[in-house]
Every structure is written in structure tokens, then in C-alpha cells.
Amino acid sequence: QVHLVESGGGVVQPGRSLRLSCAASGFTFNTHGMHWVRQAPGKGLEWVAVIWSDGTNKYYADFVNGRFTISRDNSKNTLYLQMDSLRAEDTAIYYCARGHDILAGFLDNWGQGTLVTVSA
Amino acid sequence: DIVLTQSPLTLPVTPGEPASISCRSSQSPLHDNGYNYLDWYVQKPGQSPQLLIYLGSHRASGVPDRFSGSGSGTEFTLKISRVEAEDVGVYYCMQVLQTPFTFGPGTKVDIK
Numbered sequence: 001q002v003h004l005v006e007s008g009g010g011v012v013q014p015g016r017s018l019r020l021s022c023a024a025s026g027f028t029f030n031t032h033g034m035h036w037v038r039q040a041p042g043k044g045l046e047w048v049a050v051i052w053s054d055g056t057n058k059y060y061a062d063f064v065n066g067r068f069t070i071s072r073d074n075s076k077n078t079l080y081l082q083m084d085s086l087r088a089e090d091t092a093i094y095y096c097a098r099g100h101d102i103l104a105g106f107l108d109n110w111g112q113g114t115l116v117t118v119s120a
Numbered sequence: 121d122i123v124l125t126q127s128p129l130t131l132p133v134t135p136g137e138p139a140s141i142s143c144r145s146s147q148s149p150l151h152d153n154g155y156n157y158l159d160w161y162v163q164k165p166g167q168s169p170q171l172l173i174y175l176g177s178h179r180a181s182g183v184p185d186r187f188s189g190s191g192s193g194t195e196f197t198l199k200i201s202r203v204e205a206e207d208v209g210v211y212y213c214m215q216v217l218q219t220p221f222t223f224g225p226g227t228k229v230d231i232k
Binding site for chain 1: 121157159161163168169170171174175180210212214216219220221222223224225226
């Protein structure tokens with residue numbers, strides 16, 4: 001059974017950094033692309049980034065603008081999102097989701113999310 | 121970027137009646153392999169999103185057969201043949217053909 005558990009959320013001041021983690025279990029982690037998706041309070045879903053199964057390629061939403069870095073450690077079955085220069089508008093629940101195939105693909109399993117609040 | 125628009129944005133439904141949601145894409149999500157990289161997700165109240173339909177028309181594992189996806193070109197539709205109370209939530213289409221991947225704005229389905 002696929003299990004994705006996000007952690008690392010919290011309250012952070014504008015301009016500071018935060019690193020989110022997503023622990024994966026129940027599947028062969030290094031054969032799936034992985035995504036981050038976020039949802040601001042009361043708003044819709046917003047795709048953030050994807051990383052291929054081997055970590056060689058990463059793609060980001062336009063709003064990231066070099067501030068976030070997606071990475072993975074296949075030896076630890078863990079996905080990361082390093083978020084720098086955080087802004088109030090980055091306040092959201094951040095979900096990790098499994099891509100269906102080795103590159104990206106549709107998001108076939110989602111975690112429960114971790115809340116990031118950017119506030120002074 | 122590929123922009124997805126959904127209609128309606130809110131959909132009051134009567135249990136037992138059919139319902140339909142439209143997703144229009146600014147570009148065709150058709151991949152060279154012949155599949156439409158257009159998927160549907162639902163987020164039920166208080167829950168994480170979950171996959172409903174993938175590659176335009178394939179039901180995800182465990183999804184009741186009252187849900188169906190169809191479409192081609194830039195027009196796609198999610199249909200519920202007979203709405204049940206448990207179907208309330210927000211429905212999103214998403215394209216994964218071209219980065220940045222994008223979601224539609226969502227359609228909130230609730231019971232009349």
C-alpha cells in the first residue's frame with residue numbers, strides 16, 4: 001500500500017527558508033517521478049514541481065522563480081522541497097504526490113499534506 | 121503555459137440525477153503516444169485530493185463506474201451518471217503533457 005507522509009511545515013518569517021520532506025513507503029520509490037502540489041487556504045490546487053525517478057530532471061511552476069528546489073534521496077525513499085526567500089503568498093498546505101511513471105505522469109497517490117505559514 | 125478552464129465553478133446536484141463538468145484546455149493535451157494527458161481529481165471535504173480519471177477516460181482503481189471521462193482536442197468532460205451524497209467535493213482537471221503542469225480552477229459539487 002502506497003504511503004506518503006509529509007513533514008517539515010510550520011510558521012516561518014518572510015524571507016526565511018524551510019525544507020519539506022516526504023517519506024514514501026509501500027512501493028519502489030526509485031521507479032516513480034514525484035510531485036509537489038500546494039493549496040493556499042480556501043483556494044484551488046497549484047502544481048509546484050516534479051522530479052524524475054532518477055533525479056536527473058526537475059521542473060517547476062513559473063511562480064517558483066528559482067526560490068524552491070525539489071530533490072530526492074532514493075536510498076532513503078524521501079522527497080524534499082527546499083523553499084527559500086519565502087513570501088506570505090507561499091502560505092499553503094503542501095502535498096507530495098507520486099507520479100504514475102518514471103518521469104512524471106498523473107498523480108496517483110497523495111500524502112496528507114503539511115501546512116506552511118509564512119508570517120511575521 | 122497550458123491554461124485549463126472549468127465550468128461550471130459551482131454545481132448543485134440532486135442525488136440520483138446526472139452531473140457533468142467541462143474542462144477546456146488552451147492547447148490540446150494530446151501526447152505523441154495518442155493519449156490525452158488530461159486527468160481528473162476530486163478533493164472531498166477535509167481530505168487530500170485523489171485521482172479519479174487518468175489519460176482522459178480511464179477510471180482510477182476503486183473509482184465507481186458512475187464516473188466517466190471523455191473528450192478530445194481541447195474539450196473534456198467528467199460525468200457522474202447518478203450523483204450520490206458522498207460525491208460532494210471539489211473536482212479538478214489537470215494536464216501533465218507540458219510543464220509547467222497546470223490544474224483547472226476546480227468545480228465545487230454540493231447537494232441541493
